[in-house]
Amino acid sequence: MDVLRALEKASTSTKPGEVEKACKKENWEVGQNADLQLFATGHAERPMDAETLSVLSLNACRVHSMAGILKALLETASELQREYERCLTPVLSKLSKGIAAIPDELLALIFKHNAAMYGRKQAIRLSHVSRKFRAVALSEHDLWTTLHSGARKEEIEAFISRSGRDTGLHIVVRNHPRHSVSQHFLETCLAVSSRWKSVEIEESFTSTDRPAEFESIIWKMGGASHLHLPRLEDLRITHLQDDFGPGHHHSGPNLLKISWTSPRLHVLALNNFSLAHSPAFAALTSFEYALELEPLCGAQIKNILSILGASPNISHLRLEMSHFLCLVLDEYRFPEVHCPSITSLDLRFQEYTFSDGAEGLIAAFIKALHVPDVQKLSLAIHFRFADVVNHIVTKDVGNEHLTRLSDALIPVANIRSSLTTLAYKFTYDNPRGWKNAPKIFWGTFPIHLDRTPNVSSLTLTTYTGVRFTREEGAVVPSRLHRLHFRGCNRLNGRGVIQTLKATGVWNSIEEFVIEDCVDFKSAVTLDAVGKDEIARLLGL
Template identity: 25%
Template structure:
């Protein structure tokens, strides 16, 4: 590449950076800090680059050569930037008048909007930015005099406090939000957040502590540090934050939600006993790739979400599930439990978990992502099967199962694929669930998980005999059944000797919902109804059938199959 071509790449890089989303929210002083320059890194291990008598400290030939290379490099950069700045300034001057005229035309429409509507739009825009919400609020307030007045009057625009904000920004946000606003806190795991960094953030925000509503801890997936004190990821961040809170005597009586998001590539399990006494009224706890080790019961928590990967790429991947069972015992008043697992059917271990009863849980949402339907290994020996067998929920009323498939299984024949899926669905309904008289609501959601890498993005559903079997004799106590599936649905019975009269007498199904079954046609629905009428004789007991968002089911066809009395059709 010629020198001219290499230099022209600078302009292309600048233009690409200028088009980056949320460019206006970046702290350019931080992005282009001296520590980011190779000219500085080239010599900083030998001498302090900003010393007043640098020439006296550069004595050997190698360091002299590196220093002179850095000096010439900086001079060349300054020369290019001077020309770029001059050229950009000239273009900016040419564009300025036209830009102002176009902006004036656009603002006429905006000026007709009431302040209340603009304020509502601003609030949505700020919330969408998450931890960058404060900077978005600043940007909106600097757009025009009217926008500034609206932004300053809308106190909820300034209630996002992030560890990435400067002390002055945090103090400004708190002053603008006021003492009665509820605050959303974001703390990001970086090398600069520790020790003085945590105390800086805590001190800057302490005046708002009594009104903290939510707190989110995050970390960069690409974070690589040599500092051993940081190797525990977000759980270490939580520990150090807790120490800082205790040190400063801070309590957060309004804090209702704690969201801990670790790295998807690592599982952070706290080896230190955590005391969350500073959040006495915590209601919702979310942990992704991180699990706490509490010292006391978290009696106030009623909702717990846990996300984890248990794919074969992790050694001893059953360990998080075992620790999860233990952690649930610290949540005596938990009513809603959401569990998301990735790669859940890839592992096979001869693992037995000790049974753990969670008597307060009423709703359980199980989401499995990146599933690969396989004939082998047998699912009954999987960690997931052992976990569900050990999870005892005597008060469970609502059970939701979401299955996200990494591919459509086109490489397997339909019958083998269907049988393997049937075994998996049996695994997800252990006996103590299926025989529970309290469990009356069940939902299945089967979908192609497009967020996972697929060999073919536009992969089509195989046109063969594959189906999702629902064993009616394993859900006798279910009154409301909701199904969303990208393949055919078929009711079956697991016990071949079960008589039709026994099924009719024991089945309590009263409401059947088909939602978003995009590939279900009239023939598929007719087959389902036919089996409920002829094979199981339970159709007469079903009072309502809801069809919603099933694009291949026309109202006229559905009306003919189901009948007007039972049908509830939603387009």
């Protein structure tokens, strides 16, 4: 019905007061008849003729019909109004009371999210807002589970008391020369060690002697064979870098070996701190290791491989190496380890420099690490700015370095048949004062698709050129369906597509994404693709 649709439209598109103004009777067509005003007020000076009677009678019928329609609309609208009021009144009544109307269960969830964002002290702040807040905060044991070494004695005791008897605890240790860990904190934490769910340790010192406070928690734990941590799932240790040399790796013969039992320890993350393999790591599923390489880094790499070789359940490995410039040229040889459980591998090389030592180290490490079932591989290299702008690195020299790097990352004899997702990321930082690099690095990175035959998704971020290769006469069809270029500063779209077509891979591409590529020339690339191929990609 048109009048109903018009009424619904008017209810959402008119401003306050507009309806009253528009509905005055002089705005109605039937209300604009001059004879109506004369005869209705009795001011007519002549008798009503037949024509006037006919017009007024017709308009009277129209007004009678309008009144009937409006009456029906009013009755229906009033009924709908009452139904909506019955539905919304209880809710609006509660909301009008403010936060006091929020159920305790919902308030507790809000508190947990809030405390996770703003740290352990937020639980204390929330408990001081009101009696209601305090009651809810004290009833939620999870708000009081973080024991921080920087907290006062009274706070530690209050947190343990309010966390209940069986809730998992999160131990956070910050041990620095000016802020050492108190003996009371260590003793209190060790007394509830059976409830530890995660341990996060951060320490820094400049001398070669370990401070007694740090020994009390790590070295005491390492020597306490009776210590049983049935709930520990996550262990993270970080040594903050100082200005006096590389990180404190403990990579020598006296490498710390912890001897506690932790059957549920799934995540181990070490940053500039090394541990010897221990039975405590038997259940690991995720291992993250970041380290600065020492000039003679053989012991460091062997330590990593020993942990991997003795941890049969690791599925995710993230390894970050830095400080390649200091490496002493060596003929690297490492014992081979087989890790069939690893399905996700994330390798990051920071401050990488083009040198025989750096390339040899990566090649030897990749050769020693056997991950036949890896499905997701991420390779990120952050280059030294000096290498990027080095005027000695000509196009031929750059190609030579990048070819050796490509062979080191994915060796010709190491076919990744289970790999389905591959990502390369090559970056560098401009130092302050350099708005743009004075000379662009010349070189092209080759990607050998025949070494990753089952990769379906490939993502690249690079400042170098890119060239795809594949063995001539390959009969196995390519499985590469998605190709994503992100932030590629020197992407030659025409050249990339030509190499994809030359290798017989282009026909398998279903999704071709180019994102934030500075020098990308869209017209040239689209011309290289061709109209028929564009139609295929668009599904036309």
